Structures are given as structure tokens and as C-alpha cells.
Amino acid sequence: MSERDQEPDAPRWLRLAASVRAEPEPATLARVRARLARRRAEPRWVRWLARPAALAASAALLVVSAWAGRLWLSLPGAGRGEDSSLVNALLGEDESYGFKLDPADEDAAKAGPGAAGADSEGLSR
Amino acid sequence: MAALERLLERFGGAMATLARSMLRDAAEAQDVVEEALVRAHEGGPKFRGERGLRTWMLRITANLCRDRLRRRRFTAASLDEPTPIEDAGLRFDPVEGWDERLDARALAERLDAAISRLPRDQREAVVMRHRLGLSYEEMVETLGVPLGTVKSRLARALTALRADMKGFGE
Numbered sequence: 001m002s003e004r005d006q007e008p009d010a011p012r013w014l015r016l017a018a019s020v021r022a023e024p025e026p027a028t029l030a031r032v033r034a035r036l037a038r039r040r041a042e043p044r045w046v047r048w049l050a051r052p053a054a055l056a057a058s059a060a061l062l063v064v065s066a067w068a069g070r071l072w073l074s075l076p077g078a079g080r081g082e083d084s085s086l087v088n089a090l091l092g093e094d095e096s097y098g099f100k101l102d103p104a105d106e107d108a109a110k111a112g113p114g115a116a117g118a119d120s121e122g123l124s125r
Numbered sequence: 126m127a128a129l130e131r132l133l134e135r136f137g138g139a140m141a142t143l144a145r146s147m148l149r150d151a152a153e154a155q156d157v158v159e160e161a162l163v164r165a166h167e168g169g170p171k172f173r174g175e176r177g178l179r180t181w182m183l184r185i186t187a188n189l190c191r192d193r194l195r196r197r198r199f200t201a202a203s204l205d206e207p208t209p210i211e212d213a214g215l216r217f218d219p220v221e222g223w224d225e226r227l228d229a230r231a232l233a234e235r236l237d238a239a240i241s242r243l244p245r246d247q248r249e250a251v252v253m254r255h256r257l258g259l260s261y262e263e264m265v266e267t268l269g270v271p272l273g274t275v276k277s278r279l280a281r282a283l284t285a286l287r288a289d290m291k292g293f294g295e
Contacts, residue, residue, distance in 0.1 A: 014286070016232055017236060019233050020210055020217055020233055020237050021216060021256075022146075022154075022215045023137065023141055024133065028137065032159050
């Protein structure tokens with residue numbers, strides 16, 4: 001190689017880098033043919049999934065669906081009717097939001113702080 | 126398929142040397158060579174010939190090696206302890222005109238270990254330039270970087286190798 005000879009500052013031992021080589025295994029060709037045959041047997045879409053384009057396409061799909069969802073939520077009244085909120089439908093019917101009191105406790109609460117429960121009666125005496 | 130045979134015959138040695146020098150693992154390097162040949166076969170129609178066939182094949186091989194090395198960062202595999210030449214699937218072929226008084230094999234092994242300790246981009250440049258004998262132009266095409274980058278990688282690699290080979294004379 002003529003260019004390398006133009007590198008006068010290269011140390012002599014660097015020439016030994018070229019003394020280390022490798023050859024592919026003898027069965028390489030047969031293995032490559034087997035790989036090609038396997039790939040041909042795969043459906044096209046499976047091969048497409050292994051390509052970087054598949055990753056890019058799924059990322060683009062994610063961005064588009066996030067954008068569409070945001071747009072849908074920003075529409076006036078879209079999906080926000082009185083009956084449409086899942087939380088309201090499930091918990092808010094009686095405005096207890098899942099913390100409905102026992103009817104007896106409810107009466108005690110209505111009677112006010114003077115009406116102590118049976119447990120605290122002894123203490124107040 | 127005959128084209129595949131010709132590709133392997135002409136470039137198989139260079140591809141295997143590059144892959145084994147970079148990965149230091151014979152089995153993984155063999156896998157890379159096979160995959161590179163498959164990709165070349167599949168991408169054959171896209172090859173427009175603006176680059177040499179050799180640089181194209183080596184470029185595919187180098188890219189696959191980079192992918193493997195990137196993946197290795199997430200596994201326990203490491204190059205902290207360089208493997209001996211034979212363990213990496215490489216072999217020693219004495220160069221012509223070497224001074225017989227010096228133990229070329231011991232020196233080559235020491236140099237190989239020093240090369241395998243270089244950072245990935247420098248190792249790649251040294252292997253391509255000094256092991257495979259690529260010209261600067263071929264390296265620019267194979268690595269896909271500007272000429273200045275190729276030269277600076279080689280210069281930094283040489284500085285590191287000189288430090289590692291201290292005491293072995295020029």
C-alpha cells in the first residue's frame with residue numbers, strides 16, 4: 001500500500017498488525033443459504049417488523065394517537081356530559097363518593113354534638 | 126447464489142478479520158459475517174456501485190459489529206481482559222521481511238492485545254488501516270466519516286499504542 005509507506009513516523013512493530021488474520025468458517029456458505037431460505041419462509045410483515053422502519057412507524061402512531069386524543073378532549077362538551085363521567089356514574093349518584101354512612105350513624109350526626117353515642121355515655125356522667 | 130459464493134471468496138477473509146478483531150469472539154464474529162452476507166445478498170439490487178464492493182461489504186460488517194458492541198454494554202461481556210489471538214478466532218501469519226532475531230509472534234500478540242484495548246472507534250480505524258490495508262479513501266467510505274476524523278482517530282490510536290508498546294523499539 002503506497003499511502004501507508006508515506007507514513008514515515010509509523011513504528012516498525014505496527015507492520016505486525018497485518019500478520020494477524022482470520023478466515024470465515026468452511027460452512028459459512030451453507031449457513032448463509034439456510035438463513036436466506038428461513039427468511040424467505042417468513043411472512044413479509046414479520047420481516048418488516050424486524051426493520052428499523054417498524055420502530056419509527058410505531059412511534060409515529062403513538063404521537064398521532066396522543067395528539068388525536070388531546071384534540072378530542074379539547075372539543076367543547078366532548079365526552080363531558082353529566083352522565084358521561086365514569087366517576088360520577090359510579091360513585092357520585094348519592095354524592096357520597098363511596099363513603100356512604102351507616103343509617104344509624106347518619107341519625108347521630110344529624111342530632112348534633114350533644115347527642116353522644118352509647119359508648120361515651122358513661123364518660124359524660 | 127453464485128454471487129454469494131464470489132462475495133465470500135473475495136471478501137470473507139477481510140470480513141472475518143474485521144469482525145474477530147472487533148468482537149474478540151469467534152462465534153459472534155462468525156454470526157456477524159453470515160448476517161453481513163445475508164444483508165448484502167438482500168440489498169444487492171440497491172448497491173449502485175458508487176462505492177467499491179469491498180468497502181460496501183466491510184461497511185455492513187462494521188455496522189453489525191458496532192451494534193453487537195453497543196448491545197454488550199448492557200451485558201456482562203467486557204474487553205477488560207484481552208483474549209489471546211487464537212481465542213478470538215484469529216491466527217498469526219508472519220509478515221515478509223521481518224527481522225528474525227525479534228520474536229515476531231510475541232510482539233504481534235502484544236500488539237494485538239494493545240489494539241484490543243483501544244476505544245472502539247480507534248480500534249476500528251487501526252484494524253482497517255494496518256490489518257486490512259485499506260487506503261484513507263476506502264476508510265472514509267467504509268466508516269462514513271470525513272478524512273480528518275479518520276486521520277485523527279488513527280493518530281490518537283498510534284499515541285496510545287506507542288505508550289502500550291513502550292520498550293519494544295521503533
